[in-house]
Amino acid sequence: MTKRTVYLGRFTHEHANEIAGALEEAGIAWWVKNPGTLSYVLLNEWGPRLFVDRDRLAEAREIAARIAPDGLARG
Numbered sequence: 001m002t003k004r005t006v007y008l009g010r011f012t013h014e015h016a017n018e019i020a021g022a023l024e025e026a027g028i029a030w031w032v033k034n035p036g037t038l039s040y041v042l043l044n045e046w047g048p049r050l051f052v053d054r055d056r057l058a059e060a061r062e063i064a065a066r067i068a069p070d071g072l073a074r075g
Contacts, residue, residue: 005052006052008049010050012068019064028052028060029052032048034049
């Protein structure tokens with residue numbers, strides 16, 4: 001059975017790693033997309049974007065909020 005994923009947010013590398021570990025512990029399917037060099041230079045995209053199992057988005061958001069309480073955006 002294929003899981004459908006939805007966008008969770010863009011995080012610092014440190015937060016993304018910690019969130020990914022917590023998602024794994026909770027049994028939530030996830031994947032990450034890292035910006036390439038051109039995206040970083042031309043579009044000022046920073047940090048990995050995490051995607052999670054659509055059916056467990058609310059739980060994933062709680063995990064992300066616990067780990068990155070100041071939100072998803074870079075200050």
